[in-house]
Every structure is written in C-alpha cells, then in structure tokens.
Amino acid sequence: MLNWVANGAIVLGAAGLIYAQWNLARLLRELPESRVRTGWLLMFVLIPIFTLGYLGFIPLNWGLYHSIPDLLVPIIFLLGGSFVCSVVLLTYSSVESIRRITRLEHESITDPLTGLFNRRHMDRRLDEEVARSRRYGQPLSVVMLDIDEFKGINDRLGHLAGDYILESIAQRLRQNLRRVDLAARFGGEEFVVIAPHTDQDAALQLAEKLRSEIAQTPIILKGHEHVPPCAPDELYVTVSVGVASLNIEPDSRDNADFLLQRADDALYRAKAGGRNRCESGPSRASLVAAS
Known part of the structure; x- marks a missing residue:
C-alpha cells in the first residue's frame, strides 16, 4: 500500500x-x-x-x-x-x-480612431508642460491643426472614408514630429501638437512643415474598403494651422487654457485668411508689452 x-x-x-x-x-x-x-x-x-x-x-x-x-x-x-x-x-x-x-x-x-493621444490626456500633459516651462524658464508652444472643408469631404465620400482620412492625417503627424512632441486629437477634425522647448518661431516652422507635408502628399483612396466607387483614386487635403507660445515671464498669468485659446484664435485667422496656411498668436514681446 x-x-x-x-x-x-x-x-x-x-x-x-x-x-x-x-x-x-x-x-x-x-x-x-x-x-x-x-x-x-x-x-x-x-x-x-x-x-x-x-x-x-x-x-x-x-x-x-x-x-x-x-x-x-x-x-x-x-x-x-x-x-x-x-x-x-x-x-x-x-x-x-x-x-x-x-x-x-x-x-x-488614446483616441481609438487615430491612435493619437486623446483630449483628456492632452489636457493633463499640457498642464504639466506649462508648469515645467514656468519652473525652468523654457519655451513651450502649441500647434493646432484643422482639416479644411472636412464636412464637405464627409458629405461626398461618407463618414467611413472621413475616418480613413483622419487616420491618414494622424499618421502624417507621427511621421513628421520630434520625439519630444506630443500629438493629440483635439476633437472632430482638429489636432493639437504640444511642442516643448520650442519658441514661437520654431513652432511656426514646425507648423509650416506639417502643413506642407499634408498638402503635398495625397491620401490614396483607391482600393480602400470604406471608400465609395465614385471616389477619386487619391485625394489631396489641406489643413489650416494656428500656433501659440507660452508667455513665461514671471508676471504673466498665462496658462494652458490661454495657450489653447490663442492657438485657436490663430487657427481661426488662418481659416479666415483663405485656409491651407499657418498663423501665429501674439509673440512673447507683444504679450509682455500688453501686460
């Protein structure tokens, strides 16, 4: 046993x-x-x-x-x-x-459609970057992009094709940003790039690089499953871009909300000025003078 x-x-x-x-x-x-x-x-x-x-x-x-x-x-x-x-x-x-x-x-x-960061994470990171810029006196800029005539594209090609275009734009952003930059989907057809250690002139150069890359590179629609047969083989889209930089002067009350608002105002001016262009918000010098 x-x-x-x-x-x-x-x-x-x-x-x-x-x-x-x-x-x-x-x-x-x-x-x-x-x-x-x-x-x-x-x-x-x-x-x-x-x-x-x-x-x-x-x-x-x-x-x-x-x-x-x-x-x-x-x-x-x-x-x-x-x-x-x-x-x-x-x-x-x-x-x-x-x-x-x-x-x-x-x-x-993460935004489930584009794979970029979502608005909530972007807000949190922007608050952190603003605090870091103020603490160390380093420049910080925000680049806001909006796809031109996106509603018309959606109406002509359908929302699924519109989603594909959003994914394509997000991919262009990932391919053309630095490692320190953070790209997020702000909402709808709007995107935001947080650019640490970047003053307004450098941010404007970055914005122009993104605008040019998007405008000059077609989005291939042929063969995509969600694109209607009447769609063209390729589609060129443009973006309007607004740029704003943080005022890090000691007496400035600039914060993340003000920074986003100035970028949005600059974006509105780019739209009003004919689209497919970049506009920047007030420079640090003008902000100091105004204060």
Whole structure:
C-alpha cells in the first residue's frame, strides 16, 4: 500500500512539472527578449530533466517503502513539483494582469480612431508642460491643426472614408514630429501638437512643415474598403494651422487654457485668411508689452 502512495505522490509531482512546462511555454511567448526571459528559458530546459528524474526514481525504488518515514522523499517530490507549477502559474497570471492593465491604461489615454493621444490626456500633459516651462524658464508652444472643408469631404465620400482620412492625417503627424512632441486629437477634425522647448518661431516652422507635408502628399483612396466607387483614386487635403507660445515671464498669468485659446484664435485667422496656411498668436514681446 505504501508503495502505491509513494509512487502516486511522485507521479503527481511529475504531472505538476509537466503542467508547469506547458504553462511556461505560454509564458515565454508573452515575454520580450530580456535577461528575465533567458532565466525562464533555462527553467524550460531544466524542467524536462527533472521530470525524467522523477519518473526514473519510481522503478529504482519500487518496493522500498515499508513505513511512514519512507514517504518523506516522495512527498518532497510532490511538493517540489507543486511548487514549480505554482510559481509558473502565478508568474504567467501576473504577466497577463500587467498586460491587461497596460492595455487599459493605453486605451484610456488614446483616441481609438487615430491612435493619437486623446483630449483628456492632452489636457493633463499640457498642464504639466506649462508648469515645467514656468519652473525652468523654457519655451513651450502649441500647434493646432484643422482639416479644411472636412464636412464637405464627409458629405461626398461618407463618414467611413472621413475616418480613413483622419487616420491618414494622424499618421502624417507621427511621421513628421520630434520625439519630444506630443500629438493629440483635439476633437472632430482638429489636432493639437504640444511642442516643448520650442519658441514661437520654431513652432511656426514646425507648423509650416506639417502643413506642407499634408498638402503635398495625397491620401490614396483607391482600393480602400470604406471608400465609395465614385471616389477619386487619391485625394489631396489641406489643413489650416494656428500656433501659440507660452508667455513665461514671471508676471504673466498665462496658462494652458490661454495657450489653447490663442492657438485657436490663430487657427481661426488662418481659416479666415483663405485656409491651407499657418498663423501665429501674439509673440512673447507683444504679450509682455500688453501686460
């Protein structure tokens, strides 16, 4: 009877190792290349060796269990297999939980259509950048873009084609911004770029670069599933752009809301001036003089 109990414990321990091996394979698929993954890969190689050792122990010690103390080693085998299995399962569960949390955090700050940051995250980051600019006396600018005649495009081609155009514009922004810049969908067909360490002249150059890139590069409509057959093969769209820079003088009451309002005012002037152009808000010097 004790032989069956002892060997059953060893078999259960080996089963735990086999189950751990299966889950470890799933874990390795989730982990990026790193020292941690290398460590788990070593474990992946060792577990089959231990499993063979468990199973090889059974015939070598068959019939040697005559008293309760003789069950100590089989029980250790059982606990060892259970421990390895538990560690692998907990690690895999933790990795999956971290991935879910990361995905939820990403979704909470990202516009689902364009993949850019959303308005809420942009507002929070702009407040942070304004505070940082004031603390260290560094320039900060905002670039606001609006797609020209977007309502007409939606009416002619449909809203799904309009969504595709928004995605295309967002991709152009990502391709032409610096690593320190932050692009967000402000709402509708409007986008905002936060440009740290950038004065108004440099921001205006950035705005002109974005405007020119968008205006000169067609959006390919041919073959897109959501574009009606009557649509042209390619479509040129333009944007109007407003630029504003933060007044970081000590006596200035400039904040994120004022900065966005000035960029919006400049955007309105660009629209009123004929579209497909850039306008800037008051310079720092004029703001200081006005105050």
